[in-house]
Amino acid sequence: SQQGEEDPQALSIQEGENATMNCSYKTSINNLQWYRQNSGRGLVHLILIRSNEREKHSGRLRVTLDTSKKSSSLLITASRAADTASYFCATDRSGNTPLVFGKGTRLSVIA
């Protein structure tokens, strides 16, 4: 089955820098979603990008999708210590099948 794979597995940056995380998947998708998880908590949905979209923005978040390369990237601009969390991509094949989550990128933002 398809699976999102995030890259890198871990990322450590200074506050104010930009953070970029990548996600690759294997089969065609209906949409791709990014979630955030603070340590010991549930996941929180950040942004959804559909297969016919190439870029989407939400506040300091910018997501791109390249269906020809089966990849997506999440950019967090002007990072803050509060952005420290794990970030997961999830792919949706048809809207009626469960999401498939990747293993996540652990982001540490150092103040």
Place this chain on the structure above:
Amino acid sequence: SQTIHQWPATLVQPVGSPLSLECTVEGTSNPNLYWYRQAAGRGLQLLFYSVGIGQISSEVPQNLSASRPQDRQFILSSKKLLLSDSGFYLCAWGPGGDQPQHFGDGTRLSIL
């Protein structure tokens, strides 16, 4: 607004004991419901999902089971826990279609 409740937050159980984790959703009807397990520092493994009362799909064969006795209630159970059942269990709901999922705060299960 919709909310999801999952309890308990932490649970310590001996090997061979039974398990019952409960998840309820408020503020919506006929949600899709999901149980995931997350090993330490790892991604999410889908265990079960349900698109309606009494309809359960199992993704991973194991000694766990799930039930949906009411529209907004999803229960994860085991008759006899194994050491390998330790982990962080997450319940989630979604309206279906092209919409995101919403997660509970999880249950940290430790098997001794």
